[in-house]
Amino acid sequence: MVKDKERKDEAIPDYVKSLEKVFKESDKDRRTAFYRYGAWRQSKRKREFYDYARKxxxxxxxxxxxxxLGIPLGQRKIAPYEISKEKVVVEGEDMHICNNAAIMQLFDDIARTAIMDLTPAHEILQKRLGKAVTPETLNRVMEVWNHTIGGAAAVQEHMFEINPLLVRDxxxxxxSGDDKVVDLLDxxxxxxxxxxxxxxxxxxLKKAIGDKIFALARIPTIAVRNYGSAMTKRWVATTCLSAFANVYGISGETAINTLVYTLRHRTIxxxxxxxxxxxxRGENSPGGIPFGYICDIVQTDRVYPDDPVKYLLDVAEISSILLDAGWLQQMLSGGLGAPIRVLFLISNEVFDSIVEHMAxxxxxxxxxxxxxxxxxxxxxxxxxxxxKYCQDIYDSSPLVCEMLFGGSLRSRVMAYSTAIAGGLASGHPMIGVEAAHLSQMIRKERTGRLGFFAQDQFHNQGHANDWTLLTDQAQVMEMRNASYPDYNVVANLTTFPSAIAGxxxxxxxxxxxxxLVKIAFSENLAGFDFGxxxxxLVKGALREFMPEGERDPVIPPH
Incomplete structure (x- = not known):
């Protein structure tokens, strides 16, 4: 009897076990109860929010x-979510972008990053200004630059400077790709x-970047919070200029102007x-990040080189956060956080199981x-x-449909997993993207609809739009971003990075x-771990993640 029970348990998919745990119902049930759950009071976070609001x-x-007020809540169960593979249960509100410090830091760490090729600046120093560039001077430049990157002065006196605790990150x-050069540096x-x-x-990677020397710069989180992501390149260029001027003793309008132009426009x-x-929105915002860069920002393939599916799942998740939840739902629509765009790909083993099956x-x-x-x-x-695989799951599992509670979410899961499979199968992102578009047409034929209005428009147009290389409309797939024409709808933008990653x-x-992007996000001294x-995300949901850029050093104790 015990062995029979074990075999029976093994036959139950992991996603069903997880969903039965959070919904406290059997997936075999074909009837459920309504209006018995206590409306919004069944949610721990909503009860907390209600009490805060009265104060x-x-x-x-x-x-x-x-x-x-508004739409009555509680017709059905407001279930928590079990994070796939992590076995941690979280409230939906804890994955809202504004409620999760880790997600906010994820956005900030991308927004505050820039990469600078130092070769043009070194050529100007040597050929035009007659300065000797050596490992010793470069080490000195970096010492001064790590001083100025925090808003400190290096070439003028009596300047007001920023508290180092505010800009610690x-x-x-x-x-560099040249180990001999690297060995000479601090x-x-x-x-x-x-x-x-x-x-x-x-x-x-070293072969790809050659013997050039690049600088990875991350400006303080508080800077992008105060001034926006477009400030990053200017902040990096200005603080670099101060370091060069300090170390090489540069003065004079012509020399400074030449370096300013080079640092701000040629090298960064x-x-x-x-x-x-x-x-x-300015530069470095989610809408402008090339889809291929998103795949390189994710470091799971570096940290877990023997688990490619884990990397693919993480690319889909971070893309959904940046593009679907962040760009479309927050920055373009405004206000509504749509935390389900963060949760549905990493909850209750559903998407994990589908991607593993397709791989x-x-x-x-x-x-x-x-x-x-x-x-x-x-x-x-x-x-x-x-x-077929996704739709069969939807047709056979009421709990999966309850978790993916709208056609929009179900179509996204299908599109993203199919995009990954197409890329994996062929090694070409266009195969994955086109397969994802076609999967949506197949689903619409089977069910009569996808999700939100215009969701199928994106996929109908995609078969033509994806292949164009007209300069004002398109780019190779890896270099496109979310701000391209017809992408800014309630659409499945994560399709593209998923196919590229596969x-x-x-x-x-x-x-x-x-x-360069792959290398830049391989290390982060303070902030979000992209590996x-x-x-x-779990640490953020459990309120265990400590973000950067907080103002505690300059405000009253609290």
Whole structure:
């Protein structure tokens, strides 16, 4: 009897076990109860918020948060979420961008990052200004630059400076593909590629960047909080100029102007491109981050090189946070946090199980990753397999449908898992993207709808838009971003990074798009750990994550 029970338990998918745990109902039940759960009071966080709001009403004298208003809550169970693989249960509100300090830091750490090629500046110093650039002078520059990056003065006296405790997370480090150059530098200011990456990946990255010297700069979190992400490149360039002027004794308007132009415009690389003015966001904002860069920001493939599926899941998750929850729901729509866009890919083992199944299907169907031909037949095979597997789960599991409580979420899970499978199968992101588009058309034929209005428009147009390279409309897939025409709808933007990540894993190598971005996010002295994304999100949900940029050093004790 015990063995029979064990076999029966083993046959139950992990996602069903997880969902039964949080919903406290059996997946075999075909009926449920309504209006018996206590409305919004069943949520621990909503009860807390209600109590806070009553105190605020007394303090401020105006109405505050009141869940009794608007749409009635509690027709069905407001279930918590079990984070896949982490086995930690969290409240939905704790994954709202504004309630989760780790998610806020994730945005900040991308926004405050820039990379600078020091070669043009060194050429100006040597050829135009007659200065000797040596390892000793470069070490001195880095010492001064790590002083100025925190808003400190280096070339003028009687300047008002920033409390170092407010800007503790601002720093600059150097990296190069030439080990001989790196060996001559102060180890404190070196980002060591050989230490951070497996040897095979380190060799690929060093070959890609060559013997140039690059600076990774992260300005203080409080700077992007106060002034916006467009400040990053200016802050980096200005603080670098101060360091050069201090160490090399540069003065004179012509010399300074030449260096200013070079540092601000010729040598610096942001993480997010300039986007249309109408969006009201500067450089380094989520809407301008190339999809391929997102794949390189994620470091799971470096930390867990033997678990490629974990990397693929993390790319989908961070893309959903940046693009679906952050860009579309917060920055363009405004106000509503849509925390479900953060949660649904990492909860209750559902998406994990689907992606793991599709990865196994690719190996079984094609004999391994990257072996499928680049043909329409491959697109059709992947799309049919992905859409059928997902839809069969939706049709057979009421609890899965209760967790993915709208057509929008169900279509996203299908699109993202199919995009990953297409990239894995072929090694080409376009196969993954096209398979994802087709999967949505298949689902619409089967169910009659996808989700929100215009969600299918994105996929209908995608078959044509994805292939265009007109300069004002498109770019190769890795270099596109969320601000392209027809992408700013309630759409499945995570489709693109998912397909790119799958293709990268299939091809092998060390980076998906840009080796500089891959190296830049391999180390973060203070802030978000991009190699352990779920652990960071859980720490934020449990209120264990300590963010940077807080104003405690200059405000009353609290």
């Amino acid at each position: 605020l009403e007394n303090e401020l004298g105006i109405p505050r948060y009141n869940p009794e 601002g720093y600059v480090k150097l990296f 180890k404190r200011i070196v980002l060591d590629i050989n230490r951070l990456f497996p040897q095979e990946k380190a060799d690929v 690389i942001g993480i997010g491109d300039t986007i249309a003015v109408r969006y009201g 196994d299907w690719v190996v079984e169907k094609y004999g391994g990753y990257g072996k499928a031909p680049w043909t329409i037949s491959t697109i059709e095979e992947v799309a049919k397999a992905g859409s 293709a990268y894993i299939a091809r092998g190598g060390a980076y998906a798009c840009n080796p 352990n994304i779920r652990k960071m």
